[in-house]
Amino acid sequence: EPEVTQTPSHQVTQMGQEVILRCVPISNHLYFYWYRQILGQKVEFLVSFYNNEISEKSEIFDDQFSVERPDGSNFTLKIRSTKLEDSAMYFCAFRPAPGHYGYTFGSGTRLTVV
Amino acid sequence: EDQVTQSPEALRLQEGESSSLNCSYTVSGLRGLFWYRQDPGKGPEFLFTLYSAGEEKEKERLKATLTKKESFLHITAPKPEDSATYLCAVQAGGANNLFFGTGTRLTVIP
Numbered sequence: 001e002p003e004v005t006q007t008p009s010h011q012v013t014q015m016g017q018e019v020i021l022r023c024v025p026i027s028n029h030l031y032f033y034w035y036r037q038i039l040g041q042k043v044e045f046l047v048s049f050y051n052n053e054i055s056e057k058s059e060i061f062d063d064q065f066s067v068e069r070p071d072g073s074n075f076t077l078k079i080r081s082t083k084l085e086d087s088a089m090y091f092c093a094f095r096p097a098p099g100h101y102g103y104t105f106g107s108g109t110r111l112t113v114v
Numbered sequence: 115e116d117q118v119t120q121s122p123e124a125l126r127l128q129e130g131e132s133s134s135l136n137c138s139y140t141v142s143g144l145r146g147l148f149w150y151r152q153d154p155g156k157g158p159e160f161l162f163t164l165y166s167a168g169e170e171k172e173k174e175r176l177k178a179t180l181t182k183k184e185s186f187l188h189i190t191a192p193k194p195e196d197s198a199t200y201l202c203a204v205q206a207g208g209a210n211n212l213f214f215g216t217g218t219r220l221t222v223i224p
Contacts, residue, residue, distance in 0.1 A: 004157075033211060043158065043201065045211040054204060056210050092159045103148070105157035 002108035006092060013113045016081050016089060021109045023075045024094035031095040033103070034077045036060070037087040043091070049075070082113045116141045120202050122214035125164040127192055127222050130154040135218045137202030147185050148212060149178050151215055161187075192222045 005024045013019050027030060032049040047057040049067050059068040064080045079086055117140040127133055139147065146165055150158035155187055162171045164180040171178050175196065176186040199219045203212040 006157075031210065035212075042216045043203070043212075043214040045213070048210050050210075058211075091153075102160060102163060104160065105150075108155070108157045110155070 004092060004094060004104055006090075006106040006109050008109060009107065010110045010112070011080055012114060015084060015113055019079050019082055019111060020092070021077045021079075021090050021108075022093075023077075024073065024107050025069075025075050025092075026096075028105060029096050029104075030096040031055075031071075032075050033093040033095075035091045035105075036084075036086045037091065037094060039107075046079045052065070079111075081099050082111075084113050087111060116204065116213050118202055118204055118208055118213055118215035120200075120218050121218070122218060124219045127189075127220070129193060129222055129224050130191045132188070132190045132192070134189070135200055135220070136184060137187070137215055138184040138201075139204050139212070140183075141204050141206035143207045144208075146202060146205045147180055148203040148205070149176075149185070149187055150203065150216070152199045152201055156198075161200075189220070192220075194224050195220045196220065197222045203206070 008087045013034045031059045034046040035043050045058050047061045047067055049053045067080045069075050089110050091108045092101045095103050118195040121136045128187045146163050148163050149161040151161055152158045161179040167182045169180050175190050181185045198223055199217040201217045205212055
């Protein structure tokens with residue numbers, strides 16, 4: 001299975017600060033996702049991104065979150081004003097094509113909001 | 115509302131002691147059921163996708179099966195390196211994302 005690189009691996013930020021999490025997608029994969037996992041809880045869907053726009057988002061993905069591919073390569077998740085409850089592992093994931101159901105997850109970014 | 119329930123929450127096995135993990139699901143229009151392995155502090159690692167009742171897939175000591183209501187992950191003669199959390203997830207209906215269960219934390223004792 002190909003590796004998906006996420007940066008940074010760990011970020012500590014002050015409450016109210018903006019953070020940007022980055023992911024290098026697998027080439028030729030079309031569907032991009034962000035998931036999060038609060039410590040001890042299940043993996044939760046945040047948002048899916050296809051053809052340079054959001055295709056689906058969960059209730060968690062409110063106005064403080066945004067996603068983009070700023071340079072056509074990296075896939076980013078921005079949290080504008082972090083809250084304590086945003087502390088979690090954030091994973092990007094990719095799927096190659098419509099009808100192909102294999103999802104590859106990244107190594108994750110541990111976000112700690114203090 | 116879609117539901118995915120995994121049991122047991124935690125399982126301790128002696129090396130070589132075979133067992134099964136359960137994933138029960140209630141969804142509308144299952145399109146795929148996924149098994150992932152997750153090591154502490156890491157991202158989920160893909161194991162299997164099952165699409166229809168009666169389907170089975172195997173990889174080394176692991177075998178996944180699917181019925182209309184549940185999936186089992188059978189672990190035959192486990193080794194300590196099989197220790198991890200095993201996650202079940204479903205894709206259903208028109209959704210383009212995965213819905214996860216809470217996982218089973220497996221510990222294999224030498």
